[in-house]
Structures are given as C-alpha cells and as structure tokens.
Amino acid sequence: MIRLNKQDLLFVGLFTGLAFFLRFFALSEALWSGDAIDFALGLRSYDLSKYQPHPPGYPIYMLFSKLLSIALGDEMGSLRLTSVLFGAFTVAPFFYLAKQIYGKQAAILSAMLLIMNPLHWLMSTRALSDIMGLFFVVLCVYFLYRATNTRNHKTKTLQDLLRASFLLGIALGVRISYFPHLFLWGFVLFTCSVQVKEEGDRIRMFVFPLLTFIGTTLLWGMGQAMVVGTESFFSEVLHFGRGHLMEWGGTVWTHPDLLSRFKELMVQDVMMHGLGGGSDSLRILVTLLTAASVLFYLFKEGFCFRVRFLIWWGLPYLLWVFMGQNLNNPRHILALLPILILMIARGALYMADALGNRLFRSQAFTLSSIITRKLCYACPVILIVSLSVISFKLALNNRLERSSMFQLVDYVKNIYDPAKTIIFCRETRRLFDYYAPQYITVSEKEVDIEGAVAFHSYGQPDVILVTSDLLERWRVEDEEGVSRLKLTLVDRFQHNPYLQNANHHLVLYRLEV
Secondary structure, X not given: OOOOOHHHHHXXXXXXXXXXXXXXXXXXXXXXXXXXXXXXXXXXXXXXXXXXXOOOOOHHHHHHHHHHHHHHOOHHHHHHHHHHHHHHHOHHHHHHHHHHHHOHHHHHHHHHHHHHOHHHHHHOOOOOOHHHHHHXXXXXXXXXXXXXXXXXXXXXXXXXXXXXXHHHHHHHHHOHHHOOHHHHHHHHHHHHHHHOOOHHHHHHHHHHHHHHHHHHHHHHHHHHHHHHOHHHHHHHHHHHHHHHHHHOOOOOOOOOOHHHHHHHHHHHHHHHHHOOOOOOHHHHHHHHHHHHHHHHHHHHHOOOHHHHHHHHHHHHHHHHHHHHOOOOOHHHHHHHHHHHHHHXXXXXXXXXXXXXXXXXXXXXXXXXXXXXXXXXXXXXXXXHHHHHHHHHHHHHHHHHOOOHHHHHHHHHHHHOOHHHEEEEOOOHHHHHHHHOOOOEEEOOOOOXXXXXXXXXXXXXOOEEEEEHHHHHHOOOOOHHHHHHOOEEEEEEEEOOOOOOOOOXXXXXXXXXX
16 A cells, blocks of 8 residues: 655645645635536436436546435535545555655655646536546556666565556546546556566556456446446437537537637636646746746656656647537646646756756855756746746635626526526526426527527517527627527626636626517
C-alpha cells in the first residue's frame, strides 16, 4: 500500500483539511448545470429513460450519494458534500503520486497547486460526478506508476496492477467518460509484462489485472442492467451516445471547425478556466509563470519514461475531450489538471534551480549570494499566492452569486402564473422540473421553431416564454431572427463566466402570437 511516514502524514493531513475547509466554504445553493438536477432527480426516482440521471447512469456515484442522502435527508446537499469530500480526498493520492515521480519538493508544490486550482476548487462544490471520478483515477494512476518500478518484486508489481485495475473499473462506474485512461492502463500492463523473464509470470502480469478490471466493470454494469432492465439499459445508452456525439453534444461532429475547437480547448478551457490564466494583471502573471514552468519542464525532462507515462495518461483523454465533449463546459478538462500541475510544479522547481545556479556562479560565496539563490524559489511561491487570490475570489463569488439559470427560474416563479404560462427552454428545463414542476416546459427535442409559433396543444396559454439557449439550438442567433419570430425581450440574466462558462448569459423572451 501507500508508504507512510510521520512527516508525510502531517503534510497530507494539513493539505486535506485545508482543501476540505476551502471547498466547504465555497458551497452555495445556486445550481450551475442541468446535469446536477438529473442527479438530484435520480436520487428521488432512478430512471435513465427520463435522464434521472442520463445514461449510463453513474451507478457508483449515485449509490454513494444515495447513502449520504439517506443520512442527511437532503438530495442536493448530499451530492454537493460528495464532491467536497472527494475533492479533499484527492489531495492525498496526488501528493504521493507526485512524490513517487518527482520527489518531496514537487509533491508539496503539486498538492498546493491542486488545492488552489480554480477549476478543481469550483468543481468540488458542484453536484456532479467529475470530482469523485478524478479521485479514483488519481489513486489508480498512483498504483500504476508504482508498478513500473523495476526494483519491485514481481509479486508486489502484480499487487499494484490488481489494485489499479480494480480502481479503474470503479472510476468508470463513477464517470464512464474517463475511459481514455484505459490507454495508460494498457501501456503499464505491457511495460510490466515485458519486464519479467518467465513466460508464466508475464502472462499472469497481464491476464490477472485484465480479469480484475473486467470483473469490476461487469459488477456495476450488470447491477445497472438489473435495475434498469438489460434491453432498456443498452437501448438508452445507445440512444444517448448517438445524441451526445451526433446531435446536441457540441462535439467535433456537430461543430467541425477544428482550429476554432483547438483554440477554445487550449485557451478558454485549459489556460483560463483550468489553470487560472487570463487577461487581467494577476491572471497574466499566472499565465507567464505557468508558461515558463512548462517550458523549463519540457526542456529539462526530455523524453524519459516519466514523460512517456504522462503522455499515455493525458494525450488519449485530451483527444477525447477535443473530439467528443462539449468544449463550452470547461469541467471536461478536469482529468487533465493533475498532469498539468505535475509539469508546472516540476518545471517551476527546474526554473528556480536554473536561476539560482546562474546567480550563484556570478557572485562570491557570501550570505547575500545564498539569500539571492533562495529568493529564486519565490517564483513558485508567487504562482501559488497569485492562484490563491484568483481562486478565493471565484470561491467567494460561487458562494454569493446565483447562476443565470437559477435567476431565470426564480424570475418566472415570481412573475408568471403557471396555469397560464408555457416555457420553451433547453437546459433550464431541468431546473423547472426540480424547483417549479407546476410550469409546463417544452424542449427543442419536442418542438421546432414552426411548432413554437403555431403552438396549440396546450390550449393557447396566455404567455409563451422562450429562453436564449433554446434559440441557439434552433440556430436563431441574431436580432433579426428574434424579430422575425416576434419575440420581445423580457429580461437578461448573467453570472461570472469563470464560475460556469455555459449559459453564463441567458435572455428571456416572450413569444407574441
């Protein structure tokens, strides 16, 4: 298992406690996505056909949250607390992984960067499965890397591979979209298999972990099929997969401009939301220090085994996000953060060493020269402090600010009579389902533009409202289209886009018929 010593335990305990406190502090009642409602409704009545939650159902995440919900008596609270807990728990395996790869200095710096990372901090307050899945991925990767140690006895290597295979199966039961980590798992299995001499040991090194992974995955997969029904389960999974990739997922098949997607992924998702970069003075400082650290890392590391390990860990997932995920949701790059943080932490230390050695050689061996050399290590400290200020402001906003969707639902509840109102909306519909089920809502899957204009099936309600996110789905993206549909502006709702990029600005219209 993980090797422990008192000093490491002290660091891990302090880091975990700090992470839990900061994430618990940032909790708010506002909901930032319709997926959170899917999970909350799923705790009430688990039904994939109603997207409660959407396929494949996230069974392990839902099971843990359900048990916590029974204990707390609060659906949304249990989902949020799950993220807070696993956001804090992730610090421990990440510390030990960083120590295993790059040593204790890098482990301490990596842990601090993870704790203060804005995306990880915010996602640890959301009622979503991403953070819990990341915990199991990082723990799995720790055992995978430890298994590659050539000094290990073959029995110990096999034990680490079995643990990693079990944890990877659990991770996919939490969040199936983390499946690209199978490539790293396969790379490590192959690496460890060729390291042993006896053919029988080589076969066991590959087959036993494979059977462990398959057995773990089948365990939750068969449980899902039994709860939902085998035929219904596969039917819903295929239907959702086709819709996600080909119709409404914001993937490369629905948004094929590769250059635009690459810019959105690397600049908006990774640099700005993921690493805290941006255009204001403090974010520019973070961008410069981050870029310098990565450059030093790439220059000093070369193409050693550690780099190849990180490539197998990160590149398949990066390609999956680029090809198959909606880039308007930066949370999809969450699983890339540990890799980027490891590179930044090690690169920042390389940069500090390089600057210190250059200054030290140019001065006599005096107290001032030693102090000057130590001051070069201010670069990592400045990075952490700057990132902490950025993230703390976001955490405070997260606690106090309400999402645009939350504002819109409250506005409608306070103004319009549900018996005389119908709302054409998209993701906001899930909030109405949870917080205002008395309102009739219709999505783009049920009606098109012409159907909205000539809407009669609900007895000509007095008020027909339309949200801007639905207009985007209908490809109505300009004032001329709004005018043609005879839509009049009702109100605008917005929140800080760094808190949640998707739907950070919503407009409510009234359809004049």
